[in-house]
Amino acid sequence: MIGILAVLLAWQLVAASGLVDKLFLPSPEGVWRAGSEQYARGILIKDLLASVGRVGAGFALSAAVSLPIGIAMGCSRVICQLLEPLMGLIRYMPAPAFIPLLIIYFGLGEEPKVLLIFIGTVFFNTLMIMDSVKFVPSELRETALTLGGQGFQIVTKVVAPFIAPQVIDTYRINMASAWNLVIVAELVAANEGLGKRISLAQRFLKTDEIFLGLIVIGLIGLAIDLSFRLLMRRACPWAN
Amino acid sequence: MHLSVSGVSKTFGSGSKAKHVLEDINLELDSGEFVALVGSSGSGKSTVMRLVAGLELPSSGTITVDGQPVKGPGSDRGMVFQKYSLYPWLSAAENVAFGMQLQGRPKREVNERTAYFLEVVGLSDAGRRLPRELSGGMQQRVAIARALAADPKVLLLDEPFGALDLQIRETMQEFLYQLWERTGLTALLITHDVEEALLLAQRVHIMAPRPGRIVRTVEGKLDRRDLSFLRLSAPFLELREELANYLRVLDSTMG
Numbered sequence: 001m002i003g004i005l006a007v008l009l010a011w012q013l014v015a016a017s018g019l020v021d022k023l024f025l026p027s028p029e030g031v032w033r034a035g036s037e038q039y040a041r042g043i044l045i046k047d048l049l050a051s052v053g054r055v056g057a058g059f060a061l062s063a064a065v066s067l068p069i070g071i072a073m074g075c076s077r078v079i080c081q082l083l084e085p086l087m088g089l090i091r092y093m094p095a096p097a098f099i100p101l102l103i104i105y106f107g108l109g110e111e112p113k114v115l116l117i118f119i120g121t122v123f124f125n126t127l128m129i130m131d132s133v134k135f136v137p138s139e140l141r142e143t144a145l146t147l148g149g150q151g152f153q154i155v156t157k158v159v160a161p162f163i164a165p166q167v168i169d170t171y172r173i174n175m176a177s178a179w180n181l182v183i184v185a186e187l188v189a190a191n192e193g194l195g196k197r198i199s200l201a202q203r204f205l206k207t208d209e210i211f212l213g214l215i216v217i218g219l220i221g222l223a224i225d226l227s228f229r230l231l232m233r234r235a236c237p238w239a240n
Numbered sequence: 241m242h243l244s245v246s247g248v249s250k251t252f253g254s255g256s257k258a259k260h261v262l263e264d265i266n267l268e269l270d271s272g273e274f275v276a277l278v279g280s281s282g283s284g285k286s287t288v289m290r291l292v293a294g295l296e297l298p299s300s301g302t303i304t305v306d307g308q309p310v311k312g313p314g315s316d317r318g319m320v321f322q323k324y325s326l327y328p329w330l331s332a333a334e335n336v337a338f339g340m341q342l343q344g345r346p347k348r349e350v351n352e353r354t355a356y357f358l359e360v361v362g363l364s365d366a367g368r369r370l371p372r373e374l375s376g377g378m379q380q381r382v383a384i385a386r387a388l389a390a391d392p393k394v395l396l397l398d399e400p401f402g403a404l405d406l407q408i409r410e411t412m413q414e415f416l417y418q419l420w421e422r423t424g425l426t427a428l429l430i431t432h433d434v435e436e437a438l439l440l441a442q443r444v445h446i447m448a449p450r451p452g453r454i455v456r457t458v459e460g461k462l463d464r465r466d467l468s469f470l471r472l473s474a475p476f477l478e479l480r481e482e483l484a485n486y487l488r489v490l491d492s493t494m495g
Contacts, residue, residue: 139325143383146293147339147390148315157342161329238329238370 026208031215034208043197044216050193051182052220054110058117059178063171065118066125071159073126074133084130087123095120095177096184103189113185120181121174128174132166133159165232165239172228179221241306241393241426243269243292248301249451250287261287263451265301269394269428274420276429276441277454278483280491284452285430289398292428293319305393315343318392320383322399326371332382333358333367339390357385360419377408381415388425397429401436413439414467434483438476439467446483448490455490458483 008028014020015027022030038044073080098119102112136159144158186195194213201209233240250262261284269275279285290296292303294313303310305317318339326335337354345353358364361381371379380400387395400416401409417440420427431437437444438460446456462476470476 137324139321139323140327142293142295142313143319143321143325143386144338144342145295145313146315146317146319146392146396147342147386149339149342153342157338158327161327164329236329238372 023205023207026211030208031211034206034212035216038197038209038212043192047192047194047197048216048220050190051186051195051217054113054185054193055117055175055178055182057110058114058182059121059171059175061114062118062122062125062174062178066122066129067167070126070129071133071155071163073130074136075155075159080130084127087127091123091127095181099185099188108189113182113190116185117178117181121178124174124177125170128170129163129167132163132170135166136162165236168228168232168235172225172232175224175228176221179217179224183217241271242304243394243426243428244302244304245288245292246302248288248291248298248303250284250291250296251299260451262291262298263453265452265454267445267454269426271393271426272424273443274427274429274441276431276437276444277447278431278434278437278444278487279447279452280432280449280487282452283447283449285432285447286398287452288447289319289396289428289430292394293317293396315339315390316393317396318387318390318394319396319398320380320387320400323376323379323403325383326379326386328371331368331370332363332374332378335371335382336367336386336389339386343390353389357389360388360423361385362415375408376404377412380404380412384416384419388423393426395425395427397427399430399432402431402433409436410468410471416440417464417467434487435471435480438462438480438483439464439470444483446486446490456486 011025012028015022015025015030026034035044038047069083073083095116099112099116102115106112106115140158140162141154144154149157182193183195183198186193187199190196194217198210198213201207201213245265245267248262248265249260252259252261265288267275267277277285277288287296291298292310294310294317297311310317326332327338330338333354336357337350340350340353354367355364358367361384363378363381363385366374366378366382371382374382384395384397384400397416401412404412413436419425420440429437429441438458442460444458444460445454446458447453448455458479460479462470463473464470
């Protein structure tokens with residue numbers, strides 16, 4: 001907290017001193033003004049909702065797909081050997097490199113942006129969930145078997161609750177990439193969104209709006225991170 | 241109930257990597273009996289336990305419960321592991337209820353039996369606590385209650401007190417003996433501790449390593465009315481010393 005305040009203060013001092021051209025370094029006050037103006041015109045909220053909506057849709061899809069596949073890969077050696085080499089390869093293809101292909105396939109609407117976030121996070125999510133399944137102590141599975149548990153019960157009653165904290169953490173970590181990707185997607189093609197706003201601001205040399213965009217993006221990222229931590233504390237009190 | 245292990249051998253892997261772990265194991269267990277398997281590490285005693293539990297299958301020979309061959313794990317053979325076997329996200333009471341819920345018993349029965357078995361192991365007040373809030377000894381008592389609540393025909397105890405401090409071990413041994421007297425359970429105990437085996441079991445099988453096999457069986461006819469007294473009595477100490485020496489010799493010649 002003190003660190004942030006110190007940076008703000010330094011920023012204010014440098015900007016007020018006039019040492020740096022206003023075009024390169026707007027004052028905190030200027031950024032605040034840009035923010036209030038965008039808020040008043042309704043742009044800020046609209047951009048914010050657009051970006052958050054894309055991240056939400058793409059990441060929800062990724063989370064929903066990666067959970068069962070990750071668990072299946074962790075539980076079954078056959079499924080793991082079938083999918084892991086493929087995923088290991090695709091994982092290293094940078095997601096933004098898929099943008100041209102996605103635009104050819106789906107045009108310039110919402111689908112390519114949501115799918116970009118999906119592609120960029122689903123393999124990491126899946127592989128990390130798979131890994132967490134491998135850490136379920138064999139005693140916990142075997143105890144359930146000797147208590148009369150049957151195949152699928154082991155997954156729902158032992159594996160799933162055990163990996164819950166790691167799954168939440170996986171989502172928290174990979175959410176950061178989702179947030180990166182939405183900005184990249186909007187820089188390329190979009191009508192609204194925080195990334196789009198930054199790229200427009202660049203065209204008109206409005207550095208104050210670029211600063212505003214960066215700060216808002218950072219704050220939302222922070223808020224998402226904190227909510228995942230809160231979720232973890234609420235949902236898995238045993239894991240702390 | 242009659243558990244029979246006859247002519248069981250076990251080899252892990254195949255070809256040049258094959259590891260012959262057990263050779264011709266024979267043992268019998270009837271309702272109400274407490275039998276122990278004693279051996280050093282590498283004697284394959286835990287493998288015997290896993291075979292009886294159905295977590296592994298024998299390479300040859302048969303294991304039957306009431307004449308039915310064991311084909312996999314089942315709730316008729318409850319197991320207590322050395323450690324890490326409580327579900328960390330469930331409270332003590334929920335852990336005890338876990339097996340009964342897997343079996344799909346009615347909720348009311350589950351609640352009643354959970355309360356009963358928590359009381360049996362002396363943890364009625366600790367039902368709401370998470371495993372990490374319980375001492376090692378309490379955790380093992382919850383694990384035993386959980387196994388018993390699932391109503392097994394035989395309780396398999398794999399070094400249940402192996403991870404506990406000596407002091408607590410003795411208390412737990414007395415607890416287990418009283419539990420056996422009170423509930424008439426049938427138990428197969430695996431341990432490397434000669435004293436523990438002699439103290440608790442009426443019949444003790446001694447195992448030799450590489451490959452694991454039963455080399456001697458002792459019927460311990462001891463007066464068990466007071467275990468702490470028995471621990472220090474001359475005939476007990478004599479037998480304990482003799483068996484401990486026997487195990488040491490086995491280990492040095494086989495190792």
